Amino acid sequence: MNVLRLVARPLIALPFIVDGISAVKDPSPHAEQVKKVSPILEKVGVPPVLTSDARLVSRIIGATTVVAATGLALGKQPRLCATVLATVAVPIAIVQNPVWTAQTKDERNRYRRGLERYGAAFGGLVLATTDRLGEPSASWKLANWRDHKADLLEARNEAWEAAKATFDA
Numbered sequence: 001m002n003v004l005r006l007v008a009r010p011l012i013a014l015p016f017i018v019d020g021i022s023a024v025k026d027p028s029p030h031a032e033q034v035k036k037v038s039p040i041l042e043k044v045g046v047p048p049v050l051t052s053d054a055r056l057v058s059r060i061i062g063a064t065t066v067v068a069a070t071g072l073a074l075g076k077q078p079r080l081c082a083t084v085l086a087t088v089a090v091p092i093a094i095v096q097n098p099v100w101t102a103q104t105k106d107e108r109n110r111y112r113r114g115l116e117r118y119g120a121a122f123g124g125l126v127l128a129t130t131d132r133l134g135e136p137s138a139s140w141k142l143a144n145w146r147d148h149k150a151d152l153l154e155a156r157n158e159a160w161e162a163a164k165a166t167f168d169a
Contacts, residue, residue, distance in 0.1 A: 002133075005075070005078075005131070005133075006075075008124070008128075009072050009073055009075060009078060009128065010072075010073040012072065012082075012121060012124045012125060012128065013069035013070070013072040013073040013081075013085070014069075014073070015117075015121065016065045016066070016068070016069035016085055016089075016121075017065070017066055017069040017070060017073070019062070019065065019092070020061075020062040020063065020064070020065035020066035020069060021062070021066055022062070023058045023059060023061060023062025023063075023065075024059050024062040024063055024066065027054075027055040027056075027058035027059045027062065028055065030054075030055075030058035030062070030095075030096075031054035031055040031057075031058050032054075033095050033096055033098070034054035034057065034058065034095055035054055036095075036098055036101055037094065037095050037098050037101070038054070040098075040100075061088060061091075061092065064084065064088060065085065065088055065092075068080075068081040068082075068084040068085045068088070069081070069085060072085065072128065078128060078131065079128070079129050079130075079131065079132075082125045082126075082128035082129045082131075083125075083129045085125050086122055086125035086126055086129060089118055089121060089122045089125060090118075090122065092118070093114070093115055093118030093119070093122070096114060096118075097111040097112070097114035097115045097118070098111060099111040099112055099115065
C-alpha cells in the first residue's frame, strides 16, 4: 500500500469514527440537531417517519459511519466505504451545521466553519472513491480486452490462411 494512502485514509476517516461513536453512545445531542432542522427537512421532502425517532436515526447513521470509516481507515473496500461516507457526509453536515438557525454572528461563523470542514472531508472522500490503487478502470479494461480480442482474431485468421496456403501448394 502506498504511504500516502496509509496516512490519508485514516486521517479522512477519523472524524467520522469519532462522530459516529458519539452518535451511537449518546444520540441525544445528535437528535436535538435533527429536531432543529426537521421542519426544513419535511419541506424538502424527507418523510416525517425519519424525523419522528431522531435518536434511532442518529444511532443508525452513527453506526453506518463507524463501520464505513473503519473500513476506509483499514483499507477494506476503500472505494465503497468512501462512497458511503461521502453520501452520508452531506446530510450530516447540514444537520450539524444549520447556518440558517444561527442567532448570533459567532454561532453563524461556527456553523460555517463546520460546513467548510465537512466540505473538505467530502472532497477527500470523493477523491478516495476514484482511487483505483494504480489499477486501470473497468471501462479501460473492457476496451483493452476488445482491442486484444480483435488482434488475436486477426492473427488467428492470418495463421489459418498461411496454413491453408501451405497445404494447397
